[in-house]
Amino acid sequence: MEDSSKQPLLSPCVPQITAQTSASSFVADIPPITGIQDFFREFFVESKKLWYLAGPAIFTSLCRYSLGAVTQTFAGHLGTLELAAVSVENSVIAGFSFGIMLGMGSALETLCGQAFGAGQIDMLGVYMQRSWVILNTAAVILMLLYIFAAPFLRLIGQTEDISREAGKMALYMIPQLYAYAMNFPIAKFLQAQSKIMVMAWIAAIALVLHTFFSWLFMLKLGWGLVGAAVVLNSSWWFIVVAQLLYIFSGTCGQAWSGFSWKAFHNLWGFVKLSLASAVMLCLETWYFMALVLFAGYLKNAEIAVDALSICTNILGWAVMAAIGCNAAVSVRVSNELGAAHPRTARFSVVVVVISSFSVGLLLSIFLLVFREQYPSLFTETESVKRLVFELTPLLAFCMVVNNIQPALSGVAIGAGWQALVAYVNVACYYLFGIPLGLLLGYKLNMGVQGIWYGMITGTVIQTFTLFWIVYKTNWNKEASIAAERIKMWGGESASKANDAEM
Numbered sequence: 001m002e003d004s005s006k007q008p009l010l011s012p013c014v015p016q017i018t019a020q021t022s023a024s025s026f027v028a029d030i031p032p033i034t035g036i037q038d039f040f041r042e043f044f045v046e047s048k049k050l051w052y053l054a055g056p057a058i059f060t061s062l063c064r065y066s067l068g069a070v071t072q073t074f075a076g077h078l079g080t081l082e083l084a085a086v087s088v089e090n091s092v093i094a095g096f097s098f099g100i101m102l103g104m105g106s107a108l109e110t111l112c113g114q115a116f117g118a119g120q121i122d123m124l125g126v127y128m129q130r131s132w133v134i135l136n137t138a139a140v141i142l143m144l145l146y147i148f149a150a151p152f153l154r155l156i157g158q159t160e161d162i163s164r165e166a167g168k169m170a171l172y173m174i175p176q177l178y179a180y181a182m183n184f185p186i187a188k189f190l191q192a193q194s195k196i197m198v199m200a201w202i203a204a205i206a207l208v209l210h211t212f213f214s215w216l217f218m219l220k221l222g223w224g225l226v227g228a229a230v231v232l233n234s235s236w237w238f239i240v241v242a243q244l245l246y247i248f249s250g251t252c253g254q255a256w257s258g259f260s261w262k263a264f265h266n267l268w269g270f271v272k273l274s275l276a277s278a279v280m281l282c283l284e285t286w287y288f289m290a291l292v293l294f295a296g297y298l299k300n301a302e303i304a305v306d307a308l309s310i311c312t313n314i315l316g317w318a319v320m321a322a323i324g325c326n327a328a329v330s331v332r333v334s335n336e337l338g339a340a341h342p343r344t345a346r347f348s349v350v351v352v353v354i355s356s357f358s359v360g361l362l363l364s365i366f367l368l369v370f371r372e373q374y375p376s377l378f379t380e381t382e383s384v385k386r387l388v389f390e391l392t393p394l395l396a397f398c399m400v401v402n403n404i405q406p407a408l409s410g411v412a413i414g415a416g417w418q419a420l421v422a423y424v425n426v427a428c429y430y431l432f433g434i435p436l437g438l439l440l441g442y443k444l445n446m447g448v449q450g451i452w453y454g455m456i457t458g459t460v461i462q463t464f465t466l467f468w469i470v471y472k473t474n475w476n477k478e479a480s481i482a483a484e485r486i487k488m489w490g491g492e493s494a495s496k497a498n499d500a501e502m
Contacts, residue, residue, distance in 0.1 A: 029341040046344075046351040050328050056196040058324030063203035065320060067235050068094070070211050071228050074218045082225055085165035088158060093149050093170045097142050097177055099286070103278030104135055105184025107270065109327075110277075110416040112192035113334025114482045117341075121254040124189055129263030130270050131185035139181040146170045146177060165225070172229030179236035186243045191331055193255060202242045210235040276418035283425040284409070287433070287455065294438065294451050304448040307387035310375065311395045315402060318363050322403045325356050326410035333414030337482040342475035345414075349470055352407045360403030364396035387448070394452055401459055408466040415478055416485060417469070424465050433458015 033039050068090045075086040108131050115123045145152065150167025154160065190199055210231060217227030247256050329352040336345035367374070371392040375385040412421045437454025440446045446453070 029343045030347060032343070033347075042347060043351055043354075046332075046347055047355065050325075050332060050348065050351055050355065053191075053194060053196055053328035053331055054324040056200040057191070057327040058321050060196070060200045060203045061320045061323045061327075062317075063200075063207045064239075065316075066207055067210050067232060070207070070214055071218075071232050074214045075225070075228060077219060078224055081161055081165055084162045085169050085225065086228060088153065088162055088166040089149070089169040089173060092153065092156075093145060093166070094173060094176065096145065097139075098180060099282045100138065100142065100278050101135055101177075101180040101184050103281030104138060104274040105131060105188055106277040106281060106330075106413050107131065107274040107418070108185055108188035109191065109330040109413045110273065110334055110418070111270075111485070112189055113331050113414055114338035114416075114485060116192045116255075117335035117338025118483065119339075122257055124192060124252075124255040125257060126260055126262045127270075128185045128189040129260065130265075130267065131188075131274070132182060133263055133267065134271055134274050135181035135185060136178065139177050142177060143174060146174050169225055169229060172226065173233065175233040176236050179233070179240050182240045183236065183243070186240065186247070189247070189255070190243065190252075191327060192334070193252065194331065195252070198246055199243065202239055202246075205242075206235050206239050209238065273416070273418065276422055277413065279422040280409070280412070280418045280425060283422060283429060284405075287425075287429045287458075294441065303381075303383050303387060307384050307391060308448060308452075310384070310388050311391055314367070314374075315395065315398060318360075318399050319402055319406065321359050321363075322356060322406035325352055325359075325403070326406040326413075328352070329407055329410040330414035333411055334482075337415065337475075337479050340479050340483070342479040345478070346473075346475045349408075349411050352410070353404060356403045356407040357400065360400040363403075364399045367392060367396050367399065391449065391452070394449065394456065398452075398456055398459075401456065401463055405459060405463045405466070408463065408470065411470060412466065415473075416481070420469070421466070424462060424469075428458045428462035428465060429455075432461060 030042055031038075033042060072083065072086050072090060076083045108127055111127045112124045115121070115127065147170075149170035150163045153163040153166055158166070187199060190196070213231045213234070214228065217223045217231055221227065223230070246252075250256075329348055332348040332352075333345045336342070336348060371389055375388040409421065412418060433455045435454075436457055437451040440450030440454045441448065442450075444450060
């Protein structure tokens with residue numbers, strides 16, 4: 001990346017690209033911002049665009065996140081073993097697969113978003129089909145984890161009973177794996193066109209139906225874990241089929257023109273970007289899973305794990321807002337780069353960082369105000385409540401950082417920097433954060449606080465590194481790269497066709 005530190009925040013530029021005129025490019029790039037009045041005017045305009053995308057995206061994430069939570073809630077009424085089986089399958093087996101599939105599907109946020117911004121609308125359907133090919137191939141490989149879930153869970157230390165029941169549940173949940181493979185490309189395809197509301201409505205209907213049928217099959221009819229699997233699989237496939245019907249009905253216009261053999265062209269380049277996206281996302285997800293894992297080896301491990309589970313559960317719900325901002329800014333940045341609007345893309349980054357920081361700050365203040373009350377919602381054990389109370393300031397700080405960091409990751413996805421961010425994550429998280437956490441937690445006897453201090457330090461360094469990358473980025477060059485990427489992965493033919501008609 002070229003050094004742009006000598007440029008003003010939003011300097012005038014003329015990108016050397018030939019992106020085609022599209023619906024989005026009829027709107028010119030924003031003018032240079034020369035004063036506070038200009039800043040607030042553009043901030044208001046960009047905020048409306050951002051939250052138009054982020055609001056429904058947050059709601060959709062919450063609904064989908066709640067499907068597994070509802071199943072676990074009803075499993076708790078079946079018995080402790082059933083609850084443990086569903087929880088372990090949902091968090092370890094399905095959670096691992098979910099992270100990989102979501103990460104690989106995130107490659108489409110770059111490609112579909114930039115193609116839409118550049119007016120290469122017809123390529124969106126081709127990109128989605130390519131992603132289906134790649135993700136369904138990955139699902140065949142991941143299916144081995146489901147088939148051999150029981151011995152795998154025994155290998156990592158789960159009891160014989162939990163491993164057996166969770167392994168059985170994993171076999172039942174194989175259809176969900178293929179729903180993941182279909183759903184994430186569809187979601188990114190619709191997201192790139194700002195068709196977020198339809199996804200929110202479908203997710204809301206799925207959650208309502210899921211709750212009713214989970215009660216009916218698991219408790220009323222007594223189907224137990226079989227009922228849990230039937231309903232959870234059906235809910236995910238309902239989402240997939242409903243979204244496909246919406247796409248096939250013609251509501252997406254040129255973006256979907258039917259199945260094409262182009263889906264099998266240039267697969268290797270697509271695979272590399274998909275894998276980079278998966279590595280980037282999984283390194284972030286597994287990092288905080290490791291926090292709970294390491295706490296399990298401390299003295300009074302049960303108290304430490306219970307307290308951390310409460311904290312990470314709260315953090316997980318709070319991160320839903322950050323995921324919405326992540327999705328929204330990836331669309332804004334990719335669309336604007338594809339449309340040759342580098343100043344607007346750069347300003348979108350400024351707006352999302354300020355917005356994410358504000359949301360994280362409000363949530364952390366709320367948590368600190370009620371730090372004596374909220375632990376009682378999760379546990380009756382005094383020692384656990386006391387530790388949660390002690391961890392709350394760290395949790396509040398983590399909320400602020402963890403709202404900014406996903407937003408910056410969304411910028412990286414929109415610009416196509418997944419491979420670079422994967423390297424940053426390895427260095428900051430695994431070469432610095434975890435070793436420091438283990439040193440503080442075990443060697444210096446700081447316990448669970450020490451582990452968390454070390455790991456949050458890694459997150460802070462990663463966040464500042466992303467800030468530096470964004471600050472030093474030459475957005476003119478990124479717009480040119482977006483145009484070249486569109487040509488390389490299938491947009492050039494459409495461009496020539498458009499030129500011929502003009």
